[in-house]
Amino acid sequence: MWTTVFVSGITLGSFYTLVALGFALIFGVTHTFNLAHGELIVLAGYVAYWLWKTYGVSFLFTFPAAVLVALTVCLLLQRLFSRLKEPLELNSIVMSFGVAILLQNGMLFFFSGDYRLIRVPTFNQGLHFKTLYLSYGQLTLLALSLVVIGLLYLLMRHTYLGKALRATIQDREAAALAGINVSGMGLLAFAIGAILIGLAGPLYGSVHYLYPAAGLQATLLAITITIFSGVGRIRGLILGGWILGFAESGAVVLLGASWRELVGAVMLITLLALRPQGILEREK
Amino acid sequence: MQTKGTTRQQAIQQQIAWAAPTLGLVLLLLLPAFARYNDYVLQVFTHALLLATLALAWNILGVSGSISLGHAAFFGAGAYTSALLSLDLGISPWATIPLGGVLAAGIAAIMGLFCLRLRGAYFALATLAFVEIPKVITDNWDGLTRGSLGLVGLPGLPSLQLGSYHFDLSASLVGSYYFVLAYGLVLLGLVTFVFRSNLGLALQAIREEEVAAEAVGIQVQRYRLLSLLLSAFFSGITGACYGHLIRYLEPGLVYGLHFSAIPMIFAICGGRFTILGPALAALVLYPVDQFIFHPLLPAGHEFLYGAVIILAILFMPSGVWGQVRKAHFVSIKTGSVE
Amino acid sequence: MLNKGDSVVLCKRLWTIVGLLTIILCCTNTATLAATIKIGEINPLSGRLAKQGVEIHQGVAVAVAEVNEAGGLDGQQVEIISRDDQSQPDVAISRAEELCGWKKVLALTGGYVDSLVGPISEVAKKYQIPYVASASLQKELTQRDNPYFFRVSTLQGFVEPLCSMLAEQVHPQRLAILHAATPGSTEFARDLKRCLQSRNSPVMLMEKFRPGTPDFTPLIGKLANMNIEVIISGGFFADHLLLLRQLKENRVSPKAYIGPFGIAYQSFIGEMSDDAEYLYSTCAWNPGITNPGTEAASKDFVERFRSIFHREPNTTNMHGYTSTRAVLAAMQNVLQQEKPLTGPNIRQSLAELDLDLPMERVAFDKHGDPRHYQHLVVQIQKGKFEVVYPPERSTASAIYPMPRWGQRK
Incomplete structure (x- = not known):
């Protein structure tokens, strides 16, 4: 049983990291909390579902469309976020909460409140490693999450753009002095975040299920992992994702499935209570 | 602000500031006479009034500048406490409703322990996560709360005997309506008193400049805790009333995001730093949603709330009523109206 | 900062809102008069339970179409007044209040899920209007001495x-x-x-x-x-x-x-x-599985359903149909005994009802639970x-x- 918990923890955890990445990047660069993050993922999932269900588009080819939609919505969102006044963090929470309600109701209107699931036939088969069993679904989730995380890591470490982004995350004023276009970096962060959201969406629709209110859970996950890792640390994000994945799986086995929701919430409150000054302060 | 033009304008604003609430109150008092043949209208306004009291209670904390996304925790705790005490022990709702408020305040004390050290966005996030705790506990403590089964058949509000007048509060919709209206007016009076007391002034000072407030000797944490407890207490009472009016509870219903979001939305749209704003927003927005948007868009009508809050935060951060009342809200920091 | 123009605009807007509300109040007050037998139906037609609510509603519609095609009850056409509770208990109460207190329906039917059926049953009791719920399961709901509450399904x-x-x-x-x-x-x-x-x-x-x-x-x-x-x-x-x-x-x-x-x-x-x-x-029922002896009625239902909605009915549709048929049969009995159609009379007739329908033999026990509902x-x-x-x-x-x-x- 503990191998199942292990496998589930790792695959879920990696996926959680993918879910959190876009959120963490946008927050790090622009200092805005995007509470509509989960709704955007669910929206991207619905786009994939709609293409798959009505046009029979194969699962793999739904990703570009999902990314495109996420990109459009995120760039519109960025326009809204850039008009916010101080206090930025608090106002961004309030506004993105409004965006989340808007998106939820939009999805309710277009896709109804029914639970939807993208069925990928190959996900049902899998590989055996002695007692360990990995389905292709879990493998895809694991591989895709890790590859995307790896690519982002390379981008942040080894390209000029990535370095500029990191500089902005670490110190906005200094970055601006060094000639980095800080507001341009904000736009870039939203664009990369949108791509990550667009990739996470179809996966979300195929391993979890889609319903308009599903986004809140994903948002809470993203917040918890971001706060756990602090800003600008991709490795920290992976660790955070895995710990949360393990903790949830472990809670289901030890306490029962009905206690699962508590894990993320308690983890978030504990983290916040331990670091009351917020996660940005530490960087200074 | 001492020029002639602005005094004239101030006078107009002052007129609106008096005329609108008075007119509103008269309309509310007379509503049952208009709506005698349409219980739906009355029901919508009863619910709008209940949400107005929740928004008023939320704003006791809101005035200090903190935004809570977790008031469903207090609302649900109040509803469950009062429901269980009256259902299982047969205590009269008149006694259990305040007890619901007390338990909600108790939960607020625990929340305060973890969250009050946090500021701004982090406080909001912590409250958002905190709701899960009472919700999951209520849902799983089958022996006490009947868990996911929910509570069916709660006693309604008992009738009231005042001299020769007999007020039937649960059987007649008009009775429930006036009961909620009376509670709303009492709460409004209390909130006015709180805002004008030392506590209210201290909270406004904290909002404007926390460090300065601390420097002049305001015990910031104590005042914030006090405002959280008061806010939770009245949210709990509102939740308890809701339970006895609906006569049915389910953890997902009363601890849902809905009851966290709604007071925040009303307070911010109406005006967080005003006394009346949140209540006015509730009394306008909820009926508009129910009478106009729901028939047009049965699925997804609540987009209205999303839209108004985005508009408010971008273009009118002090809220609609905040704009009207601006002449009276002299910023402590700058000593003048901006 | 507001200037003078803005305040005037604000003032105007305030009056517009007041005006609008008055118009709404007046409009909704105009009642319609028609010599039909009115039955109320409350279902979650929107919100999270919309799918099931709409299915129940379709079943109700088929039952009413059937009785009206056959000439109505004692020559009077039956009118169904449908209301949407938005999957929310508070709205369910207000719709029930509206139907019982204002529209003066003679009986209520429909309803999906106990959280919505429960509040409606309380209102029905208050107005002494019988309510036959289509889909309700919890035991506690029928243990509350509500003589006006009946249902065609139960968890047992x-x-x-x-x-x-x-x-x-x-x-x-x-x-x-x-x-x-x-x-x-x-x-x-x-x-x-x-x-x-x-x-x-x-x-x-x-x-x-x-x-x-x-x-x-x-x-x-x-x-x-x-x-x-x-x-x-x-x-x-x-x-x-x-x-x-x-x-x-x-x-x-x-x-x-x-x-x-x-x-x-x-x-x-x-x-x-x-x-x-x-x-x-x-x-409990599907087009191929029916209460023995009701094959013809079942086939009739399926055909009528198909001709109205152009698809196969399912068991949820059948629940709506069954509860409405129970209400109609009880009313028919009251009329046959030449008694006035009042809430208490219909209630009495429902309590004595024994009717063979495709889903079940409809008869209620003293709590209003169905005696023969067996999956x-x-x-x-x-x-x-x-x-x-x-x-x-x-x-x-x-x-x-x-x-x-x-x-x-």
Whole structure:
């Protein structure tokens, strides 16, 4: 049983990291909390579902469309976020909460409140490693999450753009002095975040299920992992994702499935209570 | 602000500031006479009034500048406490409703322990996560709360005997309506008193400049805790009333995001730093949603709330009523109206 | 900062709002007068339960169309006044108040899920208007001395046949009950557990999950570890989809998988295709399974339904139809006895009702619960629902244990 918990923890955890990445990047660069993050993922999932269900588009080819939609919505969102006044963090929470309600109701209107699931036939088969069993679904989730995380890591470490982004995350004023276009970096962060959201969406629709209110859970996950890792640390994000994945799986086995929701919430409150000054302060 | 033009304008604003609430109150008092043949209208306004009291209670904390996304925790705790005490022990709702408020305040004390050290966005996030705790506990403590089964058949509000007048509060919709209206007016009076007391002034000072407030000797944490407890207490009472009016509870219903979001939305749209704003927003927005948007868009009508809050935060951060009342809200920091 | 113009605009807007509200109040006050028999129907036509609510509504519509085609009740046409409770209890109350207090309906029907039916039943009692609920399960609802509340379904109709089949035929040693955190599902799990234990069938594990749980894998690990033979899942449509898929992914093959809610629908087979094979469910009625002796009525219903909605009816539609037929029959009886159509008279007639309908023989006990609401246990075999219990009505023998995932094509 503990191998199942292990496998589930790792695959879920990696996926959680993918879910959190876009959120963490946008927050790090622009200092805005995007509470509509989960709704955007669910929206991207619905786009994939709609293409798959009505046009029979194969699962793999739904990703570009999902990314495109996420990109459009995120760039519109960025326009809204850039008009916010101080206090930025608090106002961004309030506004993105409004965006989340808007998106939820939009999805309710277009896709109804029914639970939807993208069925990928190959996900049902899998590989055996002695007692360990990995389905292709879990493998895809694991591989895709890790590859995307790896690519982002390379981008942040080894390209000029990535370095500029990191500089902005670490110190906005200094970055601006060094000639980095800080507001341009904000736009870039939203664009990369949108791509990550667009990739996470179809996966979300195929391993979890889609319903308009599903986004809140994903948002809470993203917040918890971001706060756990602090800003600008991709490795920290992976660790955070895995710990949360393990903790949830472990809670289901030890306490029962009905206690699962508590894990993320308690983890978030504990983290916040331990670091009351917020996660940005530490960087200074 | 001492020029002639602005005094004239101030006078107009002052007129609106008096005329609108008075007119509103008269309309509310007379509503049952208009709506005698349409219980739906009355029901919508009863619910709008209940949400107005929740928004008023939320704003006791809101005035200090903190935004809570977790008031469903207090609302649900109040509803469950009062429901269980009256259902299982047969205590009269008149006694259990305040007890619901007390338990909600108790939960607020625990929340305060973890969250009050946090500021701004982090406080909001912590409250958002905190709701899960009472919700999951209520849902799983089958022996006490009947868990996911929910509570069916709660006693309604008992009738009231005042001299020769007999007020039937649960059987007649008009009775429930006036009961909620009376509670709303009492709460409004209390909130006015709180805002004008030392506590209210201290909270406004904290909002404007926390460090300065601390420097002049305001015990910031104590005042914030006090405002959280008061806010939770009245949210709990509102939740308890809701339970006895609906006569049915389910953890997902009363601890849902809905009851966290709604007071925040009303307070911010109406005006967080005003006394009346949140209540006015509730009394306008909820009926508009129910009478106009729901028939047009049965699925997804609540987009209205999303839209108004985005508009408010971008273009009118002090809220609609905040704009009207601006002449009276002299910023402590700058000593003048901006 | 506001200038003078703005305040004037604001003032104007305020008056516009007041004006609008007055118009709304006046408009909604104009009542319609018609010499028809009015029946109220409240269903979740929007919100999270919209799908089921609309299905019940369709069943109600068929029953009313049927009686009106046949000339109405004593020559008077029946008018159904439908209201949407938006899947919210507070709205359900206001709609019930509107129908009873203002529209003066003679009886109420419809309703899906106890959280919406319960509040309506309270209003019905207050106005002394009988209410026959279409889909309501919880026991507590009928234990409250409400003489005006009746319903055509009950949880016992699910629990008893399942419990008997398991205890008499399957004898599982390792059985797990999973259920969703909703009132109906929770009570189902509890009652089934109690029933199984009273018949010496042990329940190894009982777990609750939230509807919409994104990942069942840890739970499945637990099931596999305990070597569970029979899984009973009180979840709904989507929960079955995900749970079954993850069972298959993880190569966990129980000997039987039983889902009382959400499986016995053609749409479920459509969604799951081959993976739906061998699953058990329960079903009160479907176009192929009907109360013996009512085949003609059942066929009639199916045809009328098809001609109105252009698709096959399902069991939820049937619940709406049955409750409405009960109301109409009771009214007919009142009229035949040449008594006035009043709430108390219709109530009395409902209490004495005994009517054979495709879904059940409708007769109520003193609490308003149906006496003869019994589900049949069905198993999906070759894409069709075959009755496997009780023996006297079975159309095929049960395939138990079901083949392991690996052994299927």
